[in-house]
Amino acid sequence: MHNAFATFEFNGSSISIYGGKRNTYGNFTLTLDGVNTTLSSFSSNNQDPPSLLFRTQMQQGFHKVTISNDGTTGIDIDSISWTSETASGVPSSDKNCSNSTSTPMPSKTYTDNMTEFSWTPNGAWNESSDSANGK
Structure with a gap:
């Protein structure tokens, strides 16, 4: 669905996003901390x-990534992994929570069927048996 995101x-220092690559998929926009990048899942x-759709490293801190469907073709997101240098490594709404002197924590991965994901707008995303995890 167009405009689905x-x-x-x-809170971390690197992120990797995995999803399907299919002949029915096309371009999508990934916005990381306000910077847009056009990518393809075709x-x-x-x-x-x-497949790996996106990977980058950045300074330890609070980050926001948005994935937007650019057209009428599909896109699926199967998991997001990130590395954090915070004590717990879990996502945090505390933008001041960072510790650049600690040892990086092992990567954490959330799959698309976990409650940490929310899918917007309602009805724009559905489960697919063609996808490894469902969305």
């Missing part, structure tokens, strides 16, 4: 298991 906020051959 998913948002993820985290592949002439359907790819399973989930």
